[in-house]
Amino acid sequence: MKKQLFVLMAATAMMFAGCGTETPDTAGSPTDAAGGKPIRLAYVTNGIDPFWTIAAAGVRAGAKDLGVECEVLMPPKGLVDQKRMIEGVLSNGVDGIAISPIDAANQVEFINQAAALTNVITQDSDAPGSNRLCFIGMDNYKAGRQAGVLVKEVLPEGGKVMIFVGRLEQLNAQQRRQGVIDELLDRPVQSGTDVRFDLAAAELVNARYEIVGTRTDNFDYAKAKSNAEDAIATFGDLRCMVGLFAYNVPNCLAAVKEAGKTGTIKIVSFDEADDTLQGIIDGHVHGTVSQQPYQYGYQSVRVLTALAKGDKSVIPEGGFIEVESVVVRKDNVEDFFAKLKILRAE
Amino acid sequence: MPGRSSRGDTLRPLATLAFVLVVATLCSPRPAGVPLFWQPENLSNMLRQISDIGILAVGMTVVIVGGGIDLSMGSLLALSCTLFAHVFTTQTAWWSPAAAATLAIGICAGIGVLSGTVITHLRLQPFIVTLAAMIGARGLARWWVDNSTIAVGYDERTRPLVEFAGQKAVVVPAFLAVALAGFVLLRFTRFGRYVAAVGGSEETARLSGLPVASVKIRAYAFSGLVAGIAGVLYCCETHQGDPKAGMAYELDAIAAAVIGGTRLAGGRGGIPGTLVGALVLGIVSNVLGLNNVDENVQWMLKAGIIVAAVWLQRLGSTERN
Numbered sequence: 001m002k003k004q005l006f007v008l009m010a011a012t013a014m015m016f017a018g019c020g021t022e023t024p025d026t027a028g029s030p031t032d033a034a035g036g037k038p039i040r041l042a043y044v045t046n047g048i049d050p051f052w053t054i055a056a057a058g059v060r061a062g063a064k065d066l067g068v069e070c071e072v073l074m075p076p077k078g079l080v081d082q083k084r085m086i087e088g089v090l091s092n093g094v095d096g097i098a099i100s101p102i103d104a105a106n107q108v109e110f111i112n113q114a115a116a117l118t119n120v121i122t123q124d125s126d127a128p129g130s131n132r133l134c135f136i137g138m139d140n141y142k143a144g145r146q147a148g149v150l151v152k153e154v155l156p157e158g159g160k161v162m163i164f165v166g167r168l169e170q171l172n173a174q175q176r177r178q179g180v181i182d183e184l185l186d187r188p189v190q191s192g193t194d195v196r197f198d199l200a201a202a203e204l205v206n207a208r209y210e211i212v213g214t215r216t217d218n219f220d221y222a223k224a225k226s227n228a229e230d231a232i233a234t235f236g237d238l239r240c241m242v243g244l245f246a247y248n249v250p251n252c253l254a255a256v257k258e259a260g261k262t263g264t265i266k267i268v269s270f271d272e273a274d275d276t277l278q279g280i281i282d283g284h285v286h287g288t289v290s291q292q293p294y295q296y297g298y299q300s301v302r303v304l305t306a307l308a309k310g311d312k313s314v315i316p317e318g319g320f321i322e323v324e325s326v327v328v329r330k331d332n333v334e335d336f337f338a339k340l341k342i343l344r345a346e
Numbered sequence: 347m348p349g350r351s352s353r354g355d356t357l358r359p360l361a362t363l364a365f366v367l368v369v370a371t372l373c374s375p376r377p378a379g380v381p382l383f384w385q386p387e388n389l390s391n392m393l394r395q396i397s398d399i400g401i402l403a404v405g406m407t408v409v410i411v412g413g414g415i416d417l418s419m420g421s422l423l424a425l426s427c428t429l430f431a432h433v434f435t436t437q438t439a440w441w442s443p444a445a446a447a448t449l450a451i452g453i454c455a456g457i458g459v460l461s462g463t464v465i466t467h468l469r470l471q472p473f474i475v476t477l478a479a480m481i482g483a484r485g486l487a488r489w490w491v492d493n494s495t496i497a498v499g500y501d502e503r504t505r506p507l508v509e510f511a512g513q514k515a516v517v518v519p520a521f522l523a524v525a526l527a528g529f530v531l532l533r534f535t536r537f538g539r540y541v542a543a544v545g546g547s548e549e550t551a552r553l554s555g556l557p558v559a560s561v562k563i564r565a566y567a568f569s570g571l572v573a574g575i576a577g578v579l580y581c582c583e584t585h586q587g588d589p590k591a592g593m594a595y596e597l598d599a600i601a602a603a604v605i606g607g608t609r610l611a612g613g614r615g616g617i618p619g620t621l622v623g624a625l626v627l628g629i630v631s632n633v634l635g636l637n638n639v640d641e642n643v644q645w646m647l648k649a650g651i652i653v654a655a656v657w658l659q660r661l662g663s664t665e666r667n
Binding site: 278 | 375377382385387388391394395398484488493494495497499500512513514580583584585586588589590591593631632635636637638640641
C-alpha cells in the first residue's frame with residue numbers, strides 16, 4: 001500500500017511539474033485599449049470539421065499579420081462543450097471572442113453574459129437578438145438559394161430531392177435549408193433577417209420538385225452515410241441529394257457510388273471537402289457553395305483586434321460583415337482546389 | 347460450469363430477432379408492393395451500418411462475460427481511426443498502410459492491456475479504469491491531430507486502398523470474421539472457458555488455480571484490438587481520420603451484447619447472441635430510417651425497443667433480475 005501511495009504521489013508531482021505555463025513571446029505586440037497587456041483573442045467553432053481547419057489557418061494568418069494571440073477552440077461534444085470552453089477563456093481573461101453559435105435561439109442569454117465581459121462577435125452562424133457586436137459570415141439564406149440554383153441547373157426536368165445536414169438547431173443550417181427550398185419551389189426571396197422556416201414535416205412540392213425530407217446525423221459521419229443509403233433505398237426515384245454541411249456530400253457520394261447510381265442521383269454540396277471537390281472534377285458532384293472559411297478566421301481576428309484597441313469603426317451599420325460565398329462548378333474547381341491546398345498548408 | 351449457454355439462452359435472442367423482423371416487415375415501406383426492408387441492397391446496407399458497432403460488441407461481449415466492462419471502446423475506435431489516417435497520409439512509403447494499421451490497432455490493443463493491468467494489479471473497478479481510458483484515448487486522438495480531422499483517400503496514392511477497404515464487400519466480411527474469431531475464442535478455447543469462469547465467480551476461479559489476472563488482461567487486450575480494427579474500417583468507410591468518431595458507440599455495443607443475452611454481471615453470454623443484438627439494433631435503425639423518421643424520434647423509439655427486446659428475451663428465463 002505504501003509503495004502504491006508513493007507511486008501515486010510521484011506521478012502527481014511529475015504532472016504538476018509538467019504543467020508549467022508557457023509564456024509566449026509578445027514583445028512588440030499590440031496591446032488592448034488600456035495599453036497594458038498584449039491582445040488575446042479566442043475563436044470558437046461549433047465542432048471539429050475540415051471546414052474549421054481552413055478557418056483556423058485564417059485565424060493563424062490574421063494573428064500573425066496583426067501580432068496578436070488567438071486561441072482556436074473546437075468543441076467536440078456540442079453545445080455543452082462549447083459553453084464550457086467559452087467559460088474557460090472568459091475566466092482566463094480574453095480581449096474578444098468570435099463564436100459560431102450551435103443553438104442560436106437558446107444561446108442568446110449566454111452570449112449576452114459573455115458580451116458583458118468582453119467583445120463578442122459571431123461568425124459562420126449568427127445569434128440575432130443577442131448583444132454580439134457583429135456577425136461575420138455569408139448570407140446563408142442567399143447561399144441556400146445558390147445551391148437551389150445548382151440543383152435546377154443539374155436537374156432542369158425536376159424530381160425528388162433530399163436534404164442532408166448535421167443538425168437543424170443551427171441558424172445557418174435552417175437558413176441554408178430554407179434557401180434551397182424556396183429556390184426550388186420558386187418562392188419569392190425572403191428578407192435575410194426575417195426568414196420564415198418550413199417545418200421538417202411540411203409538404204414541400206411544386207410542379208417540378210419535391211423535397212422529400214431533411215435528414216440529420218448529429219455530426220456522426222457513419223450516420224451521415226447511413227442516412228444517404230436509407231434515402232436511396234426508400235426513394236427509388238430520388239434524383240438529387242443536397243448536403244448542407246461539409247461532410248454530408250462525401251458520405252452521400254460514397255453511398256451513391258456503392259448503390260451504382262452515379263449520374264442518376266445528382267449531388268449538390270456546401271463547403272469544400274476534398275471528396276466534394278474531387279467529385280466535381282470527376283463529374284459526380286455538380287457543384288458546391290463555398291463559404292470561404294479562411295476569411296471567417298482572418299476577418300474575425302481583424303475585427304476583434306480593432307475592437308480590443310477601442311476602434312469600433314470596423315462594425316458596419318447593421319452589424320453584418322458579409323464574406324461572399326463562391327459557387328464552384330467544373331469550370332473553376334481545379335483553380336479553387338489548388339488555392340485551397342495552399343491555404344491549408346499555411 | 348459457468349458461462350455455458352443453455353438452449354433457452356440461444357433461443358430467446360433468436361425469438362427477439364424474429365419478432366423484430368416481423369415488425370420490420372410490417373412497418374417497411376412498400377413502394378412496389380414488396381417490403382423495401384427485404385431488398386438485398388437494403389439488407390447489405392444494414393449489415394454495413396451495424397459492422398462498426400458489431401465489431402465493438404464482439405470485444406465488449408468477451409469483456410462482459412469475463413466480469414468486466416470496457417467503456418473505452420468508442421474512444422479507441424476514434425484513436426485508431428485518427429492514427430491510421432495520420433500515418434497513412436504522412437508516410438508515403440509502400441508499406442505505410444500496413445504500418446499505419448498495425449500501429450493503430452497495436453496501440454489500441456496496448457491500451458487494452460494497460461486497462462486490464464491496472465484493473466487487476468491495482469484492483470480498481472473496470473468501470474472507473476475504462477472510463478479513464480475512454481477520456482484519455484479521446485484526448486490522445488484529439489491531441490495527435492490538433493483537433494482537426496484528416497481527409498484520407500483523396501489522392502492517387504491513398505484512394506485505391508481506402509475505397510477498397512471502405513466498401514460493403516470488405517467491411518461486412520471483416521465484421522463477420524471478427525465475430526467468428528470471438529466465437530471460436532469464447533466457445534472452443536481454454537481462454538474462453540477461463541473467461542467465463544472468471545466472470546462467473548472470480549474467487550472460485552482464483553481458488554481453482556486459474557490465471558485470473560492474465561485472463562482479464564487478455565480480455566481487455568482483445569477488446570482494444572477489435573476496437574482498433576473497427577477504427578481502421580471506420581476511417582476507410584468515411585474517408586476521415588476523425589478524433590470525434592465513435593461517440594457513445596460503447597453504449598450501443600453494450601446494448602447489443604445485453605439484447606443478445608449476455609449477462610452484465612458476467613459469466614454468461616456469447617457471440618451468436620451479440621450478433622443478434624447488433625442485428626436488432628441495426629434493423630430498428632434501418633426501418634426507422636426507411637420510414638424517414640426524424641432522428642430524435644428514432645432515438646426515443648430505439649430506447650423503447652431496446653427495453654422491450656431485452657424484456658422479451660428474458661421471458662421464460664429463470665434469471666429475471
